[in-house]
Amino acid sequence: MDAVDVPGSMRLVMPGNVRALDPAPAMFDAMLAGWTRQQQSRLLARKTIADRMSLLRRFALFNGTYPWEWTPEDVEAYFSAQMSGPLPLAHSTVRGQQSDLRLFCTFVTDARYGWAAACMEEFGRAPVQVCHDWNTADHVADYEGRPGRRALTYDELQALFDAADERVDSIRRRGRKGVLSAWRDAVLLKAVYAYGTRRRETAMLDLHDLRHNPRAKAYGRFGALEVRFGKASRGSPPKRRTVLTVPEMDWIVPLLTEWTAEVRTGFGVGGHPALWVTERCGRISLRRLDEVFSLVRDLAGLPDELELHCLRHTYITHLIEFGYPERFVQDQVGHRYAATTAMYTWVSDEYRNRLLEDSIRRRAERAGTRVGRGAR
Structure with missing residues (x-):
C-alpha cells in the first residue's frame, strides 16, 4: 500500500529534497x-500527546536505540527497570504506557504513513510491533487504583470536617491572618463531598453554576450544581452534567449561602466568576486543592494514603447506602457506564447487614403467607 498524505505521514513531515547530516535522530x-x-x-488533549512523546524519548534513551531497532526484549527490559526501583510504577500506569508504546508502533508500521518504507530505505531495517500479549500487562481487574484510595468511614468524614472547622476557630482565636482562607477550605471540602465532584470540576466551578431546582425550591439557588468541565473522553470536549442537591446533603445549602453572600466577598475578587477564589483574587488551583485536603487530613489524624478524590468515592458510597438507584448515582457523578460506578463503591457492613435483615424478614413474611393460605 502506497503512503498517502494523511495527517502524520512521512511526506508531510520530512522534506523530500533535504538530507540530514545525522539521519537517525532526524528520522x-x-x-x-x-x-x-x-x-x-x-483532537487528543495536548497533555496526552506530550506525555506520550516523553515516554517514547525515555524509552529510546533507556535502550539506546531507535524505533526501527526496537525489539520485544527492549520492552521487557524497560518496564522491568521501572518496576524494580524504589518507587515502582502502579499497575495501571505500566499498562497505560505499554498501550501508548503499542499505539506508536502501530502508527510507524502502518504502510499508509510511509515510515516503514523510509526506514528500510535509509537504514535497511523497518520498525515492527514490539508490544505483544506475552510481554505486556493484562487488564484483568475491574479496578486498578491504589488500595489506599477508598471511601472514608462516617467517623473519618466527621473527623475531617471537625478538623477543618477547628482550624478556622484556631486561626481566629490567635488573631492571625488566614481566617477567610481556612473558612473557604472548610466549606470547599464539604462541598466536594456533598456533590461528589472531581478535582478539576471543583476548581472550574463558577458562581453561575449554582442552579435552582424547580422540584426543590427550598434550596433556592443551591438546588443543583452545573458541572461544565467533567472528565472528557479522548478527543472530546469536557462532559457536562447537573448534580442535584440531595436531601441527605442539604446541610451544604446554608454553608454555600454564607460563603457566597458573606465570606467570598472578603477576598475582594470583584467580578471574578470563580466559586472558589484565592487570596490573590484568582481561581483556586488543582495543586492548592490537594494541599488543602492534605493539611486538614493530617490535622484530623487520618491515614496518609487518603486524598481529595476519596471524598468523591465517599459520596458515591453514601448515595448507595441512602438507597438511591444505581442509575441516579451514575448520572450524579457523570459515569458513562454503570460498571464504573460499581468500581468506586464501597458499601459499609452496616448497610449490607441491613439489606440482609430486610431480605430475611421479607422471606419470613412470604413463608408465613404461604402457610396461612395452606391452612385455609
Missing part, C-alpha cells in the same frame, strides 16, 4: 512530529 524526531500531527487530527 526519530520526524516520527514523533508525525505522530503528534496524527493525534492532533484526532
Whole structure:
C-alpha cells in the first residue's frame, strides 16, 4: 500500500529534497512530529500527546536505540527497570504506557504513513510491533487504583470536617491572618463531598453554576450544581452534567449561602466568576486543592494514603447506602457506564447487614403467607 498524505505521514513531515547530516535522530524526531500531527487530527488533549512523546524519548534513551531497532526484549527490559526501583510504577500506569508504546508502533508500521518504507530505505531495517500479549500487562481487574484510595468511614468524614472547622476557630482565636482562607477550605471540602465532584470540576466551578431546582425550591439557588468541565473522553470536549442537591446533603445549602453572600466577598475578587477564589483574587488551583485536603487530613489524624478524590468515592458510597438507584448515582457523578460506578463503591457492613435483615424478614413474611393460605 502506497503512503498517502494523511495527517502524520512521512511526506508531510520530512522534506523530500533535504538530507540530514545525522539521519537517525532526524528520522526519530520526524516520527514523533508525525505522530503528534496524527493525534492532533484526532483532537487528543495536548497533555496526552506530550506525555506520550516523553515516554517514547525515555524509552529510546533507556535502550539506546531507535524505533526501527526496537525489539520485544527492549520492552521487557524497560518496564522491568521501572518496576524494580524504589518507587515502582502502579499497575495501571505500566499498562497505560505499554498501550501508548503499542499505539506508536502501530502508527510507524502502518504502510499508509510511509515510515516503514523510509526506514528500510535509509537504514535497511523497518520498525515492527514490539508490544505483544506475552510481554505486556493484562487488564484483568475491574479496578486498578491504589488500595489506599477508598471511601472514608462516617467517623473519618466527621473527623475531617471537625478538623477543618477547628482550624478556622484556631486561626481566629490567635488573631492571625488566614481566617477567610481556612473558612473557604472548610466549606470547599464539604462541598466536594456533598456533590461528589472531581478535582478539576471543583476548581472550574463558577458562581453561575449554582442552579435552582424547580422540584426543590427550598434550596433556592443551591438546588443543583452545573458541572461544565467533567472528565472528557479522548478527543472530546469536557462532559457536562447537573448534580442535584440531595436531601441527605442539604446541610451544604446554608454553608454555600454564607460563603457566597458573606465570606467570598472578603477576598475582594470583584467580578471574578470563580466559586472558589484565592487570596490573590484568582481561581483556586488543582495543586492548592490537594494541599488543602492534605493539611486538614493530617490535622484530623487520618491515614496518609487518603486524598481529595476519596471524598468523591465517599459520596458515591453514601448515595448507595441512602438507597438511591444505581442509575441516579451514575448520572450524579457523570459515569458513562454503570460498571464504573460499581468500581468506586464501597458499601459499609452496616448497610449490607441491613439489606440482609430486610431480605430475611421479607422471606419470613412470604413463608408465613404461604402457610396461612395452606391452612385455609
